[in-house]
Every structure is written in structure tokens, then in C-alpha cells.
Amino acid sequence: MRHDAATIARMLAERAPSLVRELLPNGRKHGAEWRCGSLAGERGQSLAVHLGGARSGVWADFSSAERGDALDLVAAVLYGGDRRKALVWARQWLGLGNGDVGPVVRRSAPMGRTSEVDTDAQARRAAARKVWFAGEPLRMGSPAAAYLAGRGIDLLELGRVPGSLRFHTGLWNGESQRHWPAMLAGICAPDGAMVAMHRTWLAPTPSGGWSKAPLRDAKMTLGSYAGGCIRLWRGASGKPLAFAPEGETAVLAEGIETALSIAISCPEHRVLCAVSLANMARVVLPAAIRTVIVAADNDEGNASARRALDVACQWFLSQGRDVRLAMPDRKDADWNDILQEMDA
Template sequence: MRSRPNASELARLLADHITRLAPELLPHGKKDSSEWRVGSLAGEPGQSLAVRLSGARRGVWADFSSGERGDALDLVAGCLFGGDRKQAMAWGSNWLGLSKTTNAALIQRRPIQEKLNNSQELDKEAQQRRAKARRLWMDTSAGIAGTPVEAYLAGRGIDLRALGRAPGALRFHPAVWCAEVRKPLPAMLAAICGPTGKLVAVHRTWLAQSPSGTWAKADLQNAKKVLGGFSGGCIRLWRGVSGKALDLAPAGDVAIVAEGIETALSCAIACPEYRVLAAVSLSNMAAMKLPDTLTEIIVAADNDTGNASARKALDAALSQFAQQGRTVRLAMPEIQGQDWNNVLTYHDKDTGPERS
């Protein structure tokens, strides 16, 4: 007879105790209806990471900022062991009382929890992640013309030649470390900037080339991740008719705000007269720090009909923009499950969001 359950069985058993496990792993989170909410696997307060506490999907979690997701065993691995599931299995068996192991390495609480009790340590860790993001950004050369990034976007129907220039917020890096496959992969990088234009984080989209030579997102569980904290920031993809930086936006400026990079670029192709920003995640959209001179916001949303949590985050963003005294318009594709990149790809660009 096996002394321990296998990974899938252990994940199920941990999920059965998720109401106790989640607060123990992420003590700085808060219960929100049927979810435990926290900033990230690092454990800081926030809303980006949600762990399901009840129902058939209990134990399932997702970080809407980084794109990471998994089951209860993955949660243990990510919180305690840097993603190592083998160590997580040993710890989980011990935590559930299925193993008599008393090795301190298995029963210790994760080291970062000690640090989270000290705000200075948490700030230090955030600064280190931001510094790492800046080093990654500076390790690349400006311009994406002729690179796999340009080819990848063209494959998504985004021809940057229609804009006359490529957004300076995008770069190509030939070898960015990917923890999922434990090796560097080519990647599209995007600069996430705060209100003053200072880089605070870097969004990574890992790419892969097919045998036919085309470029697409790498076949990964999480092909998109963010390095660094970015609450309140955004990716400044297009300056619109004014041509001015976001913090110098003229009075009466109009901006399109989308969730992802490809959706936002599709909007820029369709509506080059408007400023275009990518919020990176729906949960961050309401937190974006925008200048008062942006008097009108067009939210180019994905059609996530039926997704209650996505609609809740979208409504929060719409409400926040309205409370700031801005005119707010919602533009959403008619077909469920589609975004504005789908519209650009399958229809004439004259069906852009300003006409929806």
C-alpha cells in the first residue's frame, strides 16, 4: 500500500481543507464571498490572486495579474517552495497528517511569512522585483521592427505599419528565463509604467516559432507573466493625435483602455486618433492612476458574458472612472468570448470600438 497519495489525490485532499489551508499559506489575504483574495503568491494584501474556497472548484486559484493558476497542490508549491511540486507533496502529506515525517524542512512555515509581518521587508522585496524588471528591460534594445515580436503581432492581425511606427513600450528579448520550462525563451516585453512614466514592472509574453516559421505564444500553461508589482500602472501603447506622453496629456484627451496588449493594439489600429492604454488585468483597471486631463474613457472590454468575477471587475472600473468625473463608454464585441483583436482579425477595421 502506498505511504502517500499521488499528486492528483493530494491536490484533492488539500482542496477539501482549503478554507484552513489558504489563510495559513496567505495570512494577509481576505475572504471575498467564496474566494480568498490576496495580492500574489508573495502574500501581500491585494485582490489579484483568488483562491476558490467552496464548490466543485474549491482549491483552484488564479493570479489575474501574472496569469499563473493551478490547484491546491500548486498553491502550496508556489507559496512555499518556488513551484517545486515534489517538495509541496511532502509538505502537504505532513500537513494533512498522512505522513509521520518530522523533518523541519517539511513543517516550517514559509520564510516570506515572517517577512510579511515587517512592512520594511515587504517593501524591500518589492523594490528588488522592480529592480529586476528594470534590468530585464534595459537588457534589450529599443525597436521591434524585423523581430519575432513584429511577426507575432502580424500573426494576430496587428500590422504596426498601419500606425507608422511601433510603440516604444514594446521590446523583443531573445532569451528570457521561463520557470515553467526552466530555460530561457524568446519573449515580447512590455513596459508597465506608473503615473509619472517611471517603469515599475515588465510584462512578458513568451514566444515560439513553428516549423513553418510563424511566431505565436509559446505552448505554456502560463505564456504571459508580469515581473514586479504594477498596481495603478499601465502599458502606454499609443499616444493618439496629441502625440504627448500620458502625464502630459492635453485637456479633453480621449483614451481607450483595454485589458491586454493585443486587444489594445487592435484598438490603436482601428482608432489611431485616440490614446490607447493596456491595464494588464481587469483587477488593475479600476486602480489605474490617470491624469485629470483624460476627460473621456472608452473601455474596450472583452465579451466575458457569464463570467461573474470578470463582470464585477469591469463594473468596478467603469464606476471608478465615472466617480473621477470622466465620461465613460463601454465598447464590447457582440459575440460572447470575443475581444477586439478577434474583431480586427475577422472583420474590417471600420467595426472598431468607437462605433460599437
């Protein structure tokens, strides 16, 4: 009997714990995942492979944005992405073909580049954490809270300030070569570790409020965050993302203000911020989250933005989740615009 690629991928997924030890022997088990540094198999955390459940065999490399099913993993590790060669190997490994499985020749890490990239990534992560701890909890009455209030976001309506937000009284800005107050947001990797930070520099307004500082780039990230997100609101369960209850719904938005607007309007849902549209298709969610609502901006006429949204929706659909796209009716509007109009 000749098994097709989908069947082979499913059979590999059923044996995911054995498969990862064959392909990536230097990795280690981390909860329900097998973790290593990359498809080259070195020690680390960037590559995660699900070991069981509905997503068994599904993997993602947060450093390269590569992802796929169990057959894709074989192809990526052994054959530079060639699924045809991977099928031959997989049939032999599963005992479906004639002869023995040939020797495994794993992908090599780029010569001289991996250590440089790792060193740079670690330095940026350390810098992000240093700034984070130099800040203070975001309190009502602070310029950061006033900035959000100016965007129609009253944190008192949530009942508490999200722990992923902080305030810095004077953060250095390279563009202007001076310090500004800033709102900080921690970006966490799928394992919960803070790997990067989002910064919004602030300035007072003539009316006595606060807005974004008059900079070309008043919002910037520090550190690599592919696959991660800002965990803004835990929803009705109140549980950390890793312990989300089975069947939970999560709302994924692009920006912080949009995400907070949704948390105020729909506090029963878990709300996450992807930081960028490109990262929406990389965010890694636990299997317990069965429904993903993609809260999109209405960028009508922007073909690249629409393609990015389609990729994100397809990514979550491929994981067997229920995916819904929520977009304002008005062109060039986001959900924060809608919240402000409702409050006007």
C-alpha cells in the same frame, strides 16, 4: 447647520493642501499631487492625493489598492476607515463644531512587514528593469513583430513601434527551465516610472511564423503594478500621458493585443493597457482625460468579469469622467478577434 458627509468631503477637498500636511506631514508635493509611502505617512510614492482641480482630495494607495475622497482619507488615516468618526474630526477641523480638534493619531505601518514588502518590491522592480535593458527595441522582422502580425497587428499601420515594447532574444522561463525569445512591455506607475514588466514568451510555428510558447503561463508580469498601465499609444496629441491635453479621450483595454488592435483602428485616441481586469479599476489617469472608453472582452456569463468591469466604470464615473463601455457583440470575443476577422 448640520452638514452632510458629501458637503464635508467637498469642504475638505477645497482645503486639500492643508489637509494632507495635517494628516501626512512626511509626504511631499509632486506636481499636482501629495505623495507618501502609504496611509501610515512614511516617505515614498505609493500614495497620491490630488491637491486641486476637479479631483481635489481624491486619493489612491497603489500598494494596497485603497482609494476614496477627502473624507475617506481622514477615515483611513485616523480611524481605520470609520467615516462616522472621521466626520466628527472633520467638522472640528473645519471649524464647524464645538471644541477643538483632538490629537491626531496616525495609522501605524505593520510591524516588521513594511520593510520586507518594500525590499521585495524594490528587488522585483530592479529585476524587471534589468530584463528590460537586456532587451532591444522591437523592430520589424523580429519574432515579436511576427507574433503580433500573426494576431493581425501590423505595426507598419501605426507608423512607429510603441516605445513601451521591446524584444528579448533569449529570456529565461522558470516553468520550462529554458530560454525563449520574448516580447517585453514596460508597465509604468502614474508618475511615469517603470515599475514592472509584462513578458510574452514566443516560439516558432510550423508555417514559419511565431506564436506564444507552448507553456502553461506564456504570459507573466514581473513586479507590482497596481494603478499603473502600459502606455502603448499617445493618440492625436502625441504627448506623454502626464501632459495629455484637456478633454482628451483615452481607451483602456485589458490586454496588449487588444490595445494594439484598437490603436490601429482608432489611432486618434490615446490607448492604454491595464494588464489585468482587476487593475482596470486601479489605473490612475490625469485629470485632463475627461472621457474613458473601457474596451472590454465579451465574457458573457462570467459574473466576476462583469463585476470587475462595473467596478472599473464606477471608479472613473466617480471622478466625474464620461465613461463608455465598448464590447464586441460576439460571446468570448475581444477586439483583437474582431480586427483579425476584418482582415480575413
